[in-house]
Amino acid sequence: MIAAVFEGNGKLVLKERPSPRIAKPTDVLLKVQGVGICGTDLHILQVPPAHPATVGATLGHEFTGEVVEAGSAVSEVRPGDRVLVDPHPGCGVCEECRSGHPDRCGPLYASASAPGHCATIGIFSDGAMTSWVVVPAHALYRIDASVPPHIAALAEPLACVVSAADKLKAQPGENAVVLGGGPIGLLFASLFKASGAAKVFVSEVSAYRRKAALACGATRAVDPTKEDLAALVGREMPGGADIVVEAVGPLLPLAIELAHSSGRVLQFGHDELARPAIPVAELLRKEITIFGSFIGKFSFHKLPRLLASGVLPLEHIVSHRLPLSRVHEGIDLLRRGQAIKIVLHPETF
Ligand SMILES: [Zn+2]
Ligand SMILES: [Zn+2]
DSSP: OEEEEEOSTTOEEEEEOOOOOOOSTTEEEEEEEEEEEOHHHHHHTSSSOSSOOOTTOBOOOEEEEEEEEEOTTOOSOOTTOEEEEOSSOOOSSSHHHHTTOGGGOHHHHHTSSSTTOOOOBTTTBOOSSSSEEEEEGGGEEEOOTTSOHHHHTTHHHHHHHHHHHHHHOOOTTOOEEEEOOSHHHHHHHHHHHHTTOSOEEEEOSOHHHHHHHHHTTOSEEEOTTTSOHHHHHHHHSTTOEEEEEEOSSSOHHHHHHHEEEEEEEEEOOOOTTOOOOOOHHHHHHTTOEEEEOOSOOSOGGGHHHHHHHTOSOHHHHEEEEEEGGGHHHHHHHHHTTOOSEEEEEOSOO
């Protein structure tokens, strides 16, 4: 099978790899039906990298597939089932998992090749930018066959967004600003709008993505290089926004500036190199609450319902569907801001 393998130093190479086999009785073999290219993949392929990954691993952590074979101890899924995959499945038995922190799962951290990192499937072990992949059964969530693969491939980023949005507790009638109009920013914008937000502004430098933001429910898409975002928010959202989502990486100071007194700010953009200077006086005077959020936890079980419901304009978020052989073209489109989410489909289906 052909796989997109990370070879270090910004290199992603399409090469022949042996098909994986079930090794443990709790393993499941999946036929990959769709895999998204994530912003984290772009960070991994940056030089120097803004996110570590195992050299030699097949990338692809946002994926969906069909069960082909299940290990002898697997009872949750059967061959033929369509499934979503949690690419960081906590073991469920370590102290962190049992105290409600599967994002800190001991065995998952111990098996990553970079210290202090969670061993995400498709970053630190072989992922789904290929035809077949082996995953543990406890990573899987069954999804109805009516949900097309390119929509089901949004499960992982959407699980992360739903998990973060749970903390913000957006109320109907509130105003929100989202910094960054990539797939994550647009998933937040569409979720806020579906939850009854009054105004949702998306700030994004790419004209292509600003257009998509409006299709996803943003009430205004702002070009921060041409418009004074702080002045605009001050005029249109007197006092500031109730909720500000930072979905870029280094913009936490701006998020604090845009927030209303008692506002909630979410740091979601993940840039390992960002060290922004925080306006401390503004933070304390406005009594702002800042949330961090990392991976999707306790939200995956809702995804089969959310994806099948049609409540979010997800067709606008998947801007391109490409064969795996065009992965480099997809990466290039994303780097130039000419795409939102790109879903790859393996050649052998
Ligand atoms: Zn991702
Ligand atoms: Zn654990």
